[in-house]
Amino acid sequence: MKISELGQRAGIPLSALKYYQREGLLPEGIRSSPNQTSYGEAHVQRVHLIRALLQTGGLSVAATKDVIAVLDAPDAPIAETFRVAQHAMGTPRTTELTPSPAARERILALAREQEWCIANDNPGIDTAARALEGLEAIGFDAPADYLGAYAAAAAEAAGADLRALASLDEPDKVAELMVVGTVLGDPLFAGLRRLAHEDATTALFPVDDTNGKQP
Numbered sequence: 202m203k204i205s206e207l208g209q210r211a212g213i214p215l216s217a218l219k220y221y222q223r224e225g226l227l228p229e230g231i232r233s234s235p236n237q238t239s240y241g242e243a244h245v246q247r248v249h250l251i252r253a254l255l256q257t258g259g260l261s262v263a264a265t266k267d268v269i270a271v272l273d274a275p276d277a278p279i280a281e282t283f284r285v286a287q288h289a290m291g292t293p294r295t296t297e298l299t300p301s302p303a304a305r306e307r308i309l310a311l312a313r314e315q316e317w318c319i320a321n322d323n324p325g326i327d328t329a330a331r332a333l334e335g336l337e338a339i340g341f342d343a344p345a346d347y348l349g350a351y352a353a354a355a356a357e358a359a360g361a362d363l364r365a366l367a368s369l370d371e372p373d374k375v376a377e378l379m380v381v382g383t384v385l386g387d388p389l390f391a392g393l394r395r396l397a398h399e400d401a402t403t404a405l406f407p408v409d410d411t412n413g414k415q416p
Contacts, residue, residue, distance in 0.1 A: 204230065207240040211248035218248070224262050226251050226269060253381055254289075260384060264289040268380050272373075282376045286383035288324055300330035307333060307348075315352050358390055 207230075208215050221227035227247055230238040250272075254265045271277050271285040308329045312319055319326075336343050362382050369375045 202240050204238065204240060207244055210245050213248065213252065221248070221251055225266060250377065250381065254384055260289055272376055272380060277376065279376065279379065282379055286380045289384065300327050300334055304330035304333045311348050311352055315356065358386065362386060
């Protein structure tokens, strides 16, 4: 297919495709003549992946490049693929302060209580530590049972991710789901948590107006 057809299939304008190519995210097609380049289904899938990482996942172009590079690397270990995805998610979207050693240590202590096997440079440590400091800033010192409930939910979600990976047979699909699932799992978890918040709040503080509520 021509690049214009690729844009139609992928649902994005030609200018976006050319931008992806300039940034090294989308490989060139096969040149069949000096003025003709052909694209295939692999390019359509790659565009979908790029959009998922950039738009839905909110990654920077640089972080997206890192993710795609490890996906394209022949025989890249799954552990390395996961490491790159984790660090891509830890790439700051805005200027972020380094959390205090005390907040980091509390998160590490929680991880030890859960007997999680983690690296000390996992970006999730700082992300969670910054959240703790934000709660402390409004006078809420998160108690152990509060953090334990979050840890249990995170462990359950991580288990679901791994079971989904184990259901796939093709290594390429496993790697792709690991990366995209890591990036999109955060907004999926956040979105469902917001729905659960509304449900729990309605149960605790019932209101008469049920317009727009799902049964």
